[in-house]
Amino acid sequence: MSQTPPERDDTDAWLPEVQPETYGISPELVRSVSEALESGRQAEARDLAAELHEADLADLLESLDRDERPQLIEALGGDFDLEVLTYLDDSVREEVVEALEPKHIASSLSDLNSDDAVDIIEDLDEEAQQRVLAALPQAERMVLEESLSFPEDSAGRIMQRELLAVPSSWTVGETIDYMRASKDLPDDFYDLYIVDPKHQPIGYVPLSRAMRTRRPVLLTEIMNEDMRTIPIHMDQEEVAYVFRQYGLVSAPVVDDAGRLVGAVTVDDVVHIIDEEAEEDLLKLAGVQETDLYSAVLDTTKARFTWLLVNLFTAVAASVVIALFEDTLERIVALAVLMPIVASMGGNAGTQTLTVAVRAIAMRDLGSGNALRFVGKEILVGLVNGLMFAVVAGVVAWAWFDMPSIGLIIAAAMVINLVVAALSGALVPLGLEKVGVDPAVASSVVLTTVTDVIGFFAFLGLATLFLL
Known part of the structure; x- marks a missing residue:
């Protein structure tokens, strides 16, 4: 006689226990x-x-x-x-x-x-x-x-030579018999490629479809003719885009004559996407490659050049500050407050820059929607600038008991956040237009613009209205 398990309020207790360290x-x-x-x-x-x-x-x-x-x-x-x-x-x-x-x-x-x-x-x-x-x-x-x-x-580097290519005259049964007898097939594959007498691919059949089709059926009757072929010299980033855009698990690679020479599978594309994302992230920080396991001297050499470039951009910002030396000597409060404007502009610009660089890499941002994107970012910069202008202005006013300084930092905050948003959008778009990788050079240009504009707006307004 079967017994019904007792009712329990804690239904989760009936679920299998999951170990915290499974992988x-x-x-x-x-x-x-x-x-x-x-x-x-x-x-x-x-x-x-x-x-x-x-x-x-x-x-x-x-x-x-x-x-x-x-x-x-x-x-x-x-x-x-x-x-x-x-x-x-x-x-x-x-x-x-x-x-x-x-x-x-x-x-x-x-x-x-x-x-x-x-x-x-x-x-x-x-x-x-x-x-x-x-x-x-x-x-x-x-x-x-x-x-x-x-x-x-290129695709020629990442493709695997082991694949299953069969003549267009074969049936499902002939193909299955061949797969069982062959010792040169890859360990894992997803599609069967159908080739003509010139060894050019004319279609493909998913392995799952072939296995559930009756033996006498010709492969050409069940093949997909809408096939995305990969030229052997195509850049791996383009290959990843094709896979992502069309939801592919594998694709044939062809040489200059259109002959089938290999295949790219989705596991290779996962590595490509990971590598490209890592590369863009490192470039934004001025690091050429991950150096977690590199020696101290090698890491130092790799980072020195980028830090040298940043030194010159910092000098440019310092030159702007030097133009207002007399103003800073008379009103010491300005020296205390001016990093706030530059820092806020830099952070706001980096937010826009990160979105733009990622969108360009994913091909979501181009000439067709660039104007709309720039306009949106300017509005976002303006709204954020107005809100933070109120906060910064009140803090500066209360801190130094000078309403005029509060108004000046508020105005400078609006100017710099709008400029930062505009620069964060236009700099990567402009670099992409002239053929320069936006991930490499955008951050240097952006930092220079936000620092120079931030200091110039704040100190310039102070000089104009306080002296």
Whole structure:
């Protein structure tokens, strides 16, 4: 006789308990592996790391000290999966490759898809590349060298050569039999590409559709002819846009003659989108590449140039302040209050700038809607300027007991926030128009404009009305 479970008010108690740390590695694991390596217990370190996913093992390697990484690799020995390299930071990847035997790299590369193999090799220095390629069989070396000959950020670099291309005369049954018998298919694929006698793609069939169609049906009867092909020299950012725009999971790559030479899959595009977003974020801060794992000297050199540029922009703002030296000597309160105007303008401009740069990168902002965007940002700057003008004016008035200073900082606040909004919108649009990456140069120009205008408006109005 079945029994009905008792009624409970807490319905959530019937749900399965979710562990807080389902993914990733814990600090305890990193500490345990580090202690095992320091104590010479390599077998224990190997047991702790051997069952980790490739991505988690990469995180573990990055978390260890520089001298501990080769020890862990030595402990893992032949169990070290080369796919781990695809998840590593570039600087750490070079260290790991140096610790690996070329023969192990060569044998492991043969087990990877061509796009993953290229991803591993392309970021190595020239000496490491030659050492790895020399250890490969000639046929595989030629394929990788051809992929490396394409531009660095092109579709030719990120495509995988392993794909399923079948003649237009085949049936579903023939294709299924071929897939079962072939040993050269990629580990994961989503679409079957239909090619004509010139090996040019004429359509595709999703794998799921082929598997639920009867064997005698021709592939041409169920194929999609609306296919987005990727030219082999297309920039990877353009590839990501095509995938995002049309909701693709894979797309064929064609050479200059239109022949099918490879395929790009959505997992590659996810990496591209991540890389491009990271690149834009770093450029906005004046950093060329992530340097979390780089040496102190390398990081210092990489940041010096950008800081030097910012020094000159700061000098420009200081020149404006020097023009009103007499005013500052007579009214000391101005020196206390003037950073407020410049800071508010800089922050407001950065907000607009960030939205504009992101919209340009996503192709949501262009000549068609630029005027509307600029107009909206000016209105936002004006409204915010008026509201903060009241706040800043009252504070300055109460602080120094001078109504005139309150009115001047209020007027300067409105002017600078409007100019900041206008600059934050126009600077990236203008740079994009002349072919300069807005993510690289926009912040320098914006900072200079908001500082110069902020100081000039505030001190200029003070000079005009107080002296």
